[in-house]
Amino acid sequence: MGFRISDLFRISILGFRILTMTTSTPQVRTRVAPSPTGDPHIGTAYMALFNLAFAKSQGGQFILRVEDTDQARSTRESEQAIFDALHWLGLNYDEGPDVGGPCGPYRQSERLAIYKEECDKLIAAGHAYRDFSTPEQLDALRKQQTESGANPGYRGEFRISSEEAEKRAAAGEPHVIRLIVPSEGECVINDRLRGEIKFPWAQIDHQVLMKSDGFPTYHLANVVDDHLMGITHVIRGEEWISSAPKHRRLYDCFGWQMPELIHLPLLRNPDKSKLSKRKNPTSINYFKQAGYLPEALLNYLGLIAYSMPDASEMFDLSQMIASFDIGRVSLGGPVFDMAKLAWLNGRWMREKQSADDLLERLKSWMLNDDTWRRILPLVQPRAEKLSDIVPMSAYLFADMPQYDAALLIPKGLDGERVATLIRIILWEFEKMRSWSGEQAKNSLNAIAEKESVKLRDLLAPIFVAISGAPVALPLFETMEIIGADMTRRRLAHALAKLAETGFELKGKKLKKLEEEYQKSYGR
């Protein structure tokens, strides 16, 4: 049987692709590489936006790669949530685990053989070695280094001969593979926005490339994948600057060209610390549930750390791409300002939507038959008139409920105790990988028992935190309807209200609580 025209076509496409990727000015390719641990983070969207805008403004491609090399924390639920969140925002990628592409697989856990092969080359070339030192040895070394005032960091102190190492490895002894770096001299990194950044090599440790579970670390996987996937520009968070020398070294050892580096400033909490869920909403799903328009959220992310050449404040993705200039990124760490986001979202609602548009938005958000079918069984037994139904359900459609902080503290419990309990609940809820009223119930039951609190006492403040009143529709079903992110956000909000009233958990007290929590609940 001969070949079909379509086969010919495919071959020529492939040929074209290879050709474009090997010419002297390769097509721009950027990526965002989130780790699927926990909620889809607003920071991921921020990075995705700038990578996408940069690539598209150059006529290039933008890809999504899942960095699930942390076996303990990565989950498929979280990965799916990232896909959904990016698509919701309109940050569509040309290639990725759920859309395919010519450089797959796009999930690092499916590329293990590649990393092993590349890492073996490094060992063979004498750039890396098998290391058998134990956590105890490393701890002791670190302690000794810290005490003597030296830079902490492992630099091959317990390295053994390669003959012995191969023997022990062949015998199946667990070990890691580490990268050798020069012990003196200077490593110069070039950042598009910051210019030359110099690091003394003596400052850099022998980074683990391959963990004892056979998974690569970020550093190895990231370099190998960026190279193999033809990434030309790495736009990532400022937090990565200090590991750039390791990456530089890796590219050199492999003999590969390093992509251009562009480090963006980190999003900040109002107190200027790195954005964290403790102090700010960070889950994209929270913003969705709270009723922000995806266009507005994206617009806001583009407004933060960046300014349009014409100084416009309201723009969509295509406008941003059309005039995008990476040099207009500002380097001071921007505070994520919820008030300005709300203002911008308001503008999008009143200037870019007709009443009919808004109606459609409302329907696809929460105001639809599906949601009401979940709510009605809760309201029906309690309502006496149709007109009771909407007021009773109103808080399900709201953002943060309004209430007096004193309501959070029931008779028989004091403020600090309540804050502690909510803190524990929040930690437990954050650990959950899927969400349902049933799971919330089980979790709260378990907490009540562990903390020796009657369930009704434990639940009293939670009713207030979630619904804004001590009396409301059934709690667990409510939590299921508003979702995990909104539930957690409202609990965090309650904690903040308690803090304002003088019951703040912080510093040593919080640390101690967290230790005790981890001891009795596990991590």
Add this chain to the structure above:
RNA sequence: GGCGCUAUCGUCUAGGGGUCUAGGACGCUGGCCUCUCACGCCGGAAACAGGGGUUCGAAUCCCCUUGGCGCUACCA
């Protein structure tokens, strides 16, 4: 502690040697509009972290100090 990044109103920013007695936006605030509120419009308070240089001239360039932040894991 070490290394690194960073520094304009409370916040997001414009500014890339003279046009800056520093512009815009959010927030705050006074007023107008108006059946209330919101929107909208007009106005106000509010910043170049400090000190040295370079230059005829520095918010803009360099250095130091200080502050903020990040990294310092078999997490990314």
